[in-house]
Amino acid sequence: MEATRGTRSRVMQSIQPLLGLVIIYLIFVVLSSTFRTFDTAKTILTQAVILGTLAAGPTIVLISGGLDLSIGSLFCLVAVCTGRMLIAGIPVGLVVLISLVVGAACGAFNGAIIVGTGIPAFIGTLGMMKTFRGLAEILGMNQDMSRFPESFQMIGKGYLIPISIMAVTFLLVYIFLSRTKIGFNCYAIGGSNEVSRLAGVPVKKYYIIYYTIGGLVAAISAIIIVARLNFTNSAFGVGMELNAIAATIIGGTSLSGGVGGIGRTVIGVLIITTLNAGLSHLGVSSSWQQISIGVVIILAVWLDVIQRRREAKA
């Protein structure tokens, strides 16, 4: 009896965001005649690429009980590095590789600072958010970073390639979280890092790995956007970290750690992009779009809180 209740509520928890997405989509389909086309759906997916790949990182970090405020700035730093290397004429393949390494290294540095000093993740990544932004500004100062080689622009062009990159990223993160030892232990560490430590999990080392992956994934996202827009500057990605965290939380990953998944983040990302696209089709200003996303964040987490309270009583 109790078990069925538990299973049912667990299923409900992952279905709820999906249900929300479907309802939001249907509302726009009814309200806007221009919305209900295949092209719009494709556009939504393409718009989801940047936020989606970016949000894959915070999903892992949040499940492990951490928080990463620096990825917006990290994203920008990688974008500027990519731009500088491209205009310096470095071969595209090498540029992509180095950019990914820069992203991962910045992520690892985040993790190392938090683990090494013992300061809260909020503070550590807040500090790195400022630091990365400053570095990006120094590197990007008085640089015209645009008109990149055709072969690089391919990465972000059209629908197929960017969406495929996003899909592969999600798939890899999914496999990481569900199939690998380090990913499996991510949930345990988020549930209780002391229980995990007592169980022999090298908690500190793993934290660094989670932040490293967060940085790597943010770098992928940065490369796509630089390729797509065919320019970059040091103002990229301001506030993106909060959008990524918002998408993760709307999807149903817990801010307190131990619960969540990449599938949920996909849905969270789609909710945000569908909302933005739909409201644009209806001619709603971007200010009102922000307000509606704000409402959705609060609503989504509130529903989760209600559910957990009910579960605790049961």
Added chain:
Amino acid sequence: MRTEPSNVPLVEMKGIIKRFPGVLALDQVDFSLLPGEVHMLLGENGAGKSTLIKILSGAYTKDKGEIFVRGESVAIHSPVDSLQLGLSFIYQELNLVPQLDIARNMFLGMEPRALGFVKIKELYDKAAFYLNKFHMDLDPYAIVGTLSVTQQKLVEIARALIKDAQVLVLDEPTDVLEDRSRQNLFSVINELKRSHSVGFIYISHRYAEVHELGDRVTILRDGENEGTYRVAEITLDQIIERMIGRKIENQYPQIGAPQAQEALRVEDIRQGNKLNGISLNLRKGEIVSVTGLMGAGKTELGRAICGIDPCDAGEVYIEGKRINFSTPKRTIEAGLAYLAEDRKALGLILVHSIRDNFGLPSSARLSKLGFIDHRAITSECDQFMKKLDIKAPSMETKANQLSGGNQQKAVVAKWLGTQSKVLVFDEPTRGIDIRGKAEVYSLMNELLEQGIGILMLTSDYQEAVEMGHRTIVLYHGRIAKEFQRGEATEEDILRTAIGAEK
């Protein structure tokens, strides 16, 4: 002599019954407190002392019975109710804001105000006035964090008294205190009961304090009141006898003889002033109980052996092989497992399933090239659930839906999954009802038969002597004495643990 207390009790509890799932925590308990008396409340762990106090404070609600405060029947549903009735509770842990000074702590939440502004001068004047009135030699400007533990206790008492508390409940206040500080606290208590007719309910494990401080004593055993006496009418021996009583049920299994090979050897382990050079050994299939008072070093010893907390010196051998016990990961690989007392905080991740909890310490063993073998975890978990008879609808059931006994079994399963050779079991049956206890004991017996060595850290003396092939009693981080099975009674253990027997 002492002033004659008035006749109306400050607190009277009649026929209190409290039932927890599977256990009768309090059975028809009567208790009263007169003005100007110190009433000692004694009993073994789990006897019902804290349940009784929590009912009085409103943290728990009673199932049956009546409570009278100053002769009037009252209903206490929450801590706010008890506070309004003039009851104050001072727990072992300190409840002060260490960054603030004494005066601000004393008046926290009830600062003298005018138009929403705190009247700073009045605050400190009042604090000084009260400290003087209560005969406490303290500076209102002193930052609480810089005070000694005794002084902090005094501040807590002062704070309670300015809220017009007439009843103060002190839960093991002297456990952490030195002898001189205790005298300081006692003299304040004596002064307050004489000049202010305050009544004290005093819980202590230091039985010597009964005759030093108490006026009356009430002894609880297994949720029943074993009697209330004037302290002059009862000796320490009689008190101990009544506390232990005669346990009826035989819940302990027949334990076979240990094997010859050594499972664990610990040599001269030291850690600050908590562990002062402890050596012990354990054979395969042997169970050794380690007991002592709270703070004697049981848990510290277990955690040190298992590499959870660093130590200053000492060596640990598993089956004759020296292990580097720097991290839990190493000791687990060597075959040691620490089963923490606090199953909810340290043993299980409550929001995760039995299966995921089971897989946690084994995930390193059950993965190849970094990929986890979910099928292996599932099948091993299934095996252990059957073997240990864990009662749950499925292995996907979350740990927080299990009963105490089944949670303990899940913890055992989790550690057996690591193929441990030695289990360090910290308070294996605390918080588990009688039937659950019997199951845990027979499970331990089965493990012994398989050749696993068990080091059981326990503060239940009966459990210690009944289960252990040997019982080691710690006192202040040292081995006070070691008893062979059948050599010691619970009473001998208790005497050794409190340092009454050298």
